[in-house]
Amino acid sequence: MTAKTKSSPTTPAAPAAGDLLRLDNQLCFALYAASGLVTRAYRPLLEPLGLTYPQYLVMLALWEDAPRTVKALGQALDLDSGTLTPLLKRLEAAGFVTRRRDTQDERKVQIELTDAGRALQARAAEVPAALACQLHLPLNEIVDLRATLQDLARRMKA
Amino acid sequence: MTAKTKSSPTTPAAPAAGDLLRLDNQLCFALYAASGLVTRAYRPLLEPLGLTYPQYLVMLALWEDAPRTVKALGQALDLDSGTLTPLLKRLEAAGFVTRRRDTQDERKVQIELTDAGRALQARAAEVPAALACQLHLPLNEIVDLRATLQDLARRMKA
DNA sequence: TCCAATTGCATTGTACACAATTAAATATGA
DNA sequence: TCATATTTAATTGTGTACAATGCAATTGGA
Numbered sequence: 001m002t003a004k005t006k007s008s009p010t011t012p013a014a015p016a017a018g019d020l021l022r023l024d025n026q027l028c029f030a031l032y033a034a035s036g037l038v039t040r041a042y043r044p045l046l047e048p049l050g051l052t053y054p055q056y057l058v059m060l061a062l063w064e065d066a067p068r069t070v071k072a073l074g075q076a077l078d079l080d081s082g083t084l085t086p087l088l089k090r091l092e093a094a095g096f097v098t099r100r101r102d103t104q105d106e107r108k109v110q111i112e113l114t115d116a117g118r119a120l121q122a123r124a125a126e127v128p129a130a131l132a133c134q135l136h137l138p139l140n141e142i143v144d145l146r147a148t149l150q151d152l153a154r155r156m157k158a
Numbered sequence: 159m160t161a162k163t164k165s166s167p168t169t170p171a172a173p174a175a176g177d178l179l180r181l182d183n184q185l186c187f188a189l190y191a192a193s194g195l196v197t198r199a200y201r202p203l204l205e206p207l208g209l210t211y212p213q214y215l216v217m218l219a220l221w222e223d224a225p226r227t228v229k230a231l232g233q234a235l236d237l238d239s240g241t242l243t244p245l246l247k248r249l250e251a252a253g254f255v256t257r258r259r260d261t262q263d264e265r266k267v268q269i270e271l272t273d274a275g276r277a278l279q280a281r282a283a284e285v286p287a288a289l290a291c292q293l294h295l296p297l298n299e300i301v302d303l304r305a306t307l308q309d310l311a312r313r314m315k316a
Numbered sequence: 317t318c319c320a321a322t323t324g325c326a327t328t329g330t331a332c333a334c335a336a337t338t339a340a341a342t343a344t345g346a
Numbered sequence: 347t348c349a350t351a352t353t354t355a356a357t358t359g360t361g362t363a364c365a366a367t368g369c370a371a372t373t374g375g376a
Contacts, residue, residue: 020286021279023218023234027300028196028289030307032215033236035193036333037314038186043334054362057190060181070325076181078191081325083363090361107324107371121179128178131186136313142185145310148303149188155294156195194363201364212332228355239355241333248331265341265354 041134045127049120050094054079054087056124059096063121067112069102096120199292203285207278208252212237212245214282220255221279225270227260254278 023029042053051059061076062068068076070084077084088111091097096117102108135142181187200211209217219234220226226234228242235242246269249255254275260266293300 021218021221021283023215023222024308025304026218026286027293027304027307028200029215029218029235030304030311031189031193031196034307034311035189036236037311038189040334041314042186052361057181057187060179060184060187063179064181071323077187078194079362080364082327082365083361085326087362105324105372109325125179128184134314135185135310136316137310141306145303145306146183146185146188148299148306149185149192150182152293152295152303153188153192153195156199156292158294198364210331229353237332238334240335240357241331243356245332263342263354267355 038131038135041131042127045130049123049127050096051120051124054083055091056127058084058087058091059117059120059124062097062111062113062117063124067110069108069110071108073111091117196289196293199289200285203288207281207285209278209282212241213249214285216242216245216249217254217275217278217282220269220271220275221282225268227266227268229266231269249275 019025039053042056046053046056049056057077058073061073070081070088073088074080074084088097088099092099095114098112098114100110100112102110132139132142137145177183197211200214204211204214207214215235216231219231228239228246231246232238232242246255246257250257253272256270256272258268258270260268290297290300295303
């Protein structure tokens with residue numbers, strides 16, 4: 001997946017035809033690499049909280065809205081139960097959440113925060129700022145980039 | 159990791175203090191989600207080539223410059239040998255590359271394309287365009303986004 | 317009402333991704 | 347020259363990520 005466009009004074013040059021497969025010209029690789037870098041930068045910040053990065057995302061979703069079914073979590077995070085079930089089991093083992101069969105519909109599993117899980121939010125509140133300073137980007141650019149990525153995701157899903 | 163900045167006419171609003179941990183306000187999640195979406199979009203395009211997405215990235219790197227050591231590939235792709243060694247073994251098993259100990263320094267392993275690996279490039283050349291149309295983004299925006307992500311990666315690594 | 321279709325989650329199998337560790341080869345400095 | 351430090355790739359262990367499949371519960375339509 002490459003970009004093809006006319007050069008403009010403020011836009012980087014589009015790749016020549018012979019360069020279509022160059023790594024540097026792939027948005028997909030830029031995404032993959034940046035995402036990997038950011039995820040890696042989170043690790044030392046989340047370790048003291050006893051969370052991996054995907055677990056942190058799950059906790060973010062639950063702090064925002066709990067209890068939630070596995071399906072709802074999966075929709076919020078674009079993850080399937082193959083990923084979520086073992087992850088949630090580990091979060092339950094760590095004492096941060098409980099997993100209960102829904103009483104009205106036994107297919108559903110409700111994920112609820114424990115007191116420890118709720119208490120973790122205060123410590124986690126320090127993580128975003130700690131990470132932000134590692135990005136070395138002006139804040140307006142961060143907001144812009146985030147919005148662009150969300151726009152891309154929206155378009156791809158439509 | 160959130161964005162904090164003053165609102166501007168064209169920039170999305172920065173999150174309020176109480177919203178710092180909201181999923182929608184995390185650049186990290188926007189990156190993670192977009193990257194996941196793009197990777198997933200590649201899968202059906204790469205399957206006929208017998209490649210997974212990370213393998214495709216490795217092949218892109220080798221089409222650009224081969225032979226290469228595992229270390230060089232790791233540097234180009236920000237992956238370590240824990241990830242690369244099994245991946246390269248599978249590429250070798252598929253007949254696309256060979257793995258040879260370097261004669262001058264036996265610690266190094268040279269990864270070289272086979273004829274089949276080289277021939278694969280022509281088929282792979284169709285992938286970027288096929289994917290690009292799934293992004294539903296103007297091309298100048300694609301180039302911009304790519305450049306911004308590369309800038310972010312550069313800054314994080316400095 | 318009843319049965320087929322659908323849903324929700326768990327499991328299975330495969331491929332990453334990365335920290336920590338290991339073993340062998342090479343480089344470095346006294 | 348030789349011992350130590352460093353380098354390179356492989357391995358080990360753990361946690362994702364996702365397609366395919368399985369099972370039980372629920373839904374929907376005849």
